[in-house]
Amino acid sequence: xNIAREIRALNALVLMNGxxxxxxxxxxxxxxxxxxxxxxxxxxxYASEKAVSEALIGAAISLMTLSGLALQSDVVWLRVELKxxxxxxxxxxxxTTYMLGLALSExxxxxxxxxxxxxxMILRGMITLRSIPLILLSLILCWLFAxxxxxxxxxxxxxxxxxxxxxxxLSVLISMLPPVYYSIELxxxxxxxxxxxxxxxxxxxxAKDAVSLxxxxxxxxxxxxxxxxxxxxxxxxxxAKRSTWREK
Amino acid sequence: MEAVVSxxxxxxxxxxxxxxxxxxxxxxxxxxxxxxxxxGAGKTTFLRIMATQLLPTSGRGYVLGHDIVSEAGKIRExxxxxxxxxxxxxxxxxxxxxxxxxxxxxxPMNEASQRSSRIIRDLGLEEYSNMLCMKLSGGLRRKVLxxxxxxxEAEILFLDEPTTGLDPLSRRLVWDVIQRASMSxxxxxxxxxxxxxxxxxxxxxxxxxxxxxLASGTLEELKKLTPYKLKAEIPSDSIRIEELSEYGRVLKLxxxxxxxxxxxxxxxxxxxxxxxxxxxxxxxxLSLEDLFIKLVGENEYS
Ligand SMILES: Nc1ncnc2c1ncn2[C@@H]1O[C@H](COP(=O)(O)OP(=O)(O)OP(=O)(O)O)[C@@H](O)[C@H]1O
Ligand SMILES: [Mg+2]
Numbered sequence: 001x002n003i004a005r006e007i008r009a010l011n012a013l014v015l016m017n018g019x020x021x022x023x024x025x026x027x028x029x030x031x032x033x034x035x036x037x038x039x040x041x042x043x044x045x046y047a048s049e050k051a052v053s054e055a056l057i058g059a060a061i062s063l064m065t066l067s068g069l070a071l072q073s074d075v076v077w078l079r080v081e082l083k084x085x086x087x088x089x090x091x092x093x094x095x096t097t098y099m100l101g102l103a104l105s106e107x108x109x110x111x112x113x114x115x116x117x118x119x120x121m122i123l124r125g126m127i128t129l130r131s132i133p134l135i136l137l138s139l140i141l142c143w144l145f146a147x148x149x150x151x152x153x154x155x156x157x158x159x160x161x162x163x164x165x166x167x168x169x170l171s172v173l174i175s176m177l178p179p180v181y182y183s184i185e186l187x188x189x190x191x192x193x194x195x196x197x198x199x200x201x202x203x204x205x206x207a208k209d210a211v212s213l214x215x216x217x218x219x220x221x222x223x224x225x226x227x228x229x230x231x232x233x234x235x236x237x238x239x240a241k242r243s244t245w246r247e248k
Numbered sequence: 249m250e251a252v253v254s255x256x257x258x259x260x261x262x263x264x265x266x267x268x269x270x271x272x273x274x275x276x277x278x279x280x281x282x283x284x285x286x287x288g289a290g291k292t293t294f295l296r297i298m299a300t301q302l303l304p305t306s307g308r309g310y311v312l313g314h315d316i317v318s319e320a321g322k323i324r325e326x327x328x329x330x331x332x333x334x335x336x337x338x339x340x341x342x343x344x345x346x347x348x349x350x351x352x353x354x355x356p357m358n359e360a361s362q363r364s365s366r367i368i369r370d371l372g373l374e375e376y377s378n379m380l381c382m383k384l385s386g387g388l389r390r391k392v393l394x395x396x397x398x399x400x401e402a403e404i405l406f407l408d409e410p411t412t413g414l415d416p417l418s419r420r421l422v423w424d425v426i427q428r429a430s431m432s433x434x435x436x437x438x439x440x441x442x443x444x445x446x447x448x449x450x451x452x453x454x455x456x457x458x459x460x461x462l463a464s465g466t467l468e469e470l471k472k473l474t475p476y477k478l479k480a481e482i483p484s485d486s487i488r489i490e491e492l493s494e495y496g497r498v499l500k501l502x503x504x505x506x507x508x509x510x511x512x513x514x515x516x517x518x519x520x521x522x523x524x525x526x527x528x529x530x531x532x533x534l535s536l537e538d539l540f541i542k543l544v545g546e547n548e549y550s
Binding site for chain 1: 300302330331333353357
């Protein structure tokens with residue numbers, strides 16, 4: 001692998017699908033922010049300070065997850081509508097670099113929003129130096145698993161309307177419904193158990209533990225990390241091995 | 249060295265459509281090669297298989313000596329494509345398209361920038377260089393795709409209908425760029441529905457029909473496939489078709505009758521006959537288009 005060449009390819013994809021389009025239609029940055037900020041606003045209206053802090057953590061996690069899932073629509077659009085993927089397949093770029101480049105371009109859209117959430121958390125005194133590694137780890141793992149899931153699904157689906165529907169549904173199921181914005185303790189027993197299947201639940205648990213909004217035992221921390229890692233690694237392998245690059 | 253070789257290539261799509269039926273074809277290095285065929289003949293399918301975008305059902309294929317199935321990686325270093333019906337991203341400028349595409353293929357930014365300026369000039373796109381593609385006309389958008397592929401300077405370029413939608417002058421600019429690429433040693437494999445284009449710029453031509461290869465070779469070689477040298481066109485409502493078979497091979501195409509003739513003698517006789525019947529007739533030498541209509545037409549209606 002030629003590192004310089006890979007970096008150029010990533011740079012090109014980020015410019016092409018991220019930075020340039022953002023500069024030319026910056027409204028998207030506001031769109032990215034509007035969803036988590038609206039939820040935080042609602043929560044702040046009738047819940048405690050602690051709930052608002054939890055929602056902020058949730059917003060960061062959900063933004064990273066949504067950024068990964070957003071890859072789906074772009075990949076399908078580039079492949080089906082523009083036939084751009086055909087040009088990429090018949091070129092030296094690898095599917096992994098293509099996926100990563102597009103995923104980073106999606107991140108360019110959400111990073112100002114994530115940064116703002118981070119600043120809010122710092123202003124509220126939630127983040128300490130010691131909490132940073134675990135917060136970052138859970139955010140990055142969320143992004144990776146959602147990106148892999150998004151890319152894998154996008155190479156299997158040929159209709160843009162299907163992917164829009166699927167992407168919206170997954171967004172709700174993975175980033176809104178499970179205890180990401182709110183505390184897992186609010187759920188009844190059965191729902192709590194069900195929510196433990198979902199990787200974002202664990203990412204939220206770990207991040208909330210890092211900022212002392214909840215306190216996990218060492219064993220629970222280990223279990224959460226294992227489940228989150230298992231999801232991420234499994235989906236990354238599936239994306240790398242099972243995504244359709246050359247059509248059958 | 250052969251640039252593109254296929255041996256008994258078969259493609260059956262999911263659902264059972266047989267798009268290619270045992271196609272064996274060979275394209276020499278450094279030439280312009282045109283693949284012709286009716287809509288649905290299998291041109292895009294063939295091109296996509298050879299350009300490693302689609303797997304064949306059976307048969308073998310080699311690009312620059314590399315197996316299309318097991319050595320796709322090596323092939324992808326050396327090729328570039330323009331897919332049929334591709335279009336640029338509306339939110340990028342012409343120059344950005346070419347430049348970023350080259351960078352995506354691994355070129356340093358400086359070189360990508362220089363090469364894109366050069367191809368943009370060669371294709372007469374300079375005045376649009378910094379314009380967003382959403383503001384370009386359909387033909388100009390197509391030209392952006394041509395620029396992207398040509399700027400790669402790849403050893404083999406697979407161009408699926410590169411000039412569809414282009415005005416006559418733009419088409420000639422593209423032909424120039426293609427011919428220059430071929431003179432510098434690149435191989436160009438293209439599909440087209442424009443017979444004059446194939447005739448003018450290609451060194452060799454192949455015709456496929458319903459997934460089968462009907463003919464391939466130089467224009468001269470293809471012309472030898474038929475004994476006919478001349479053709480006559482007659483409106484079909486003015487004459488009885490049966491009367492014409494003594495002059496040559498007769499083909500009815502919509503409201504026209506076409507008679508293919510082997511020699512001057514037959515054409516003189518047909519001329520006299522048409523005058524006696526007071527029906528208009530035009531004669532011309534056999535062109536690639538006639539050859540295409542004859543070969544494909546015979547297969548279609550026989
Ligand atoms: N993805 C697909 N799935 C199923 N059938 C397909 C698919 N793509 C093409 N076909 C079928 O394969 C045959 C060949 O199609 P192809 O696109 O190769 O033709 P073509 O010669 O390029 O035609 P055109 O001149 O219209 O571009 C057609 O019958 C077409 O319907
Ligand atoms: Mg086609």
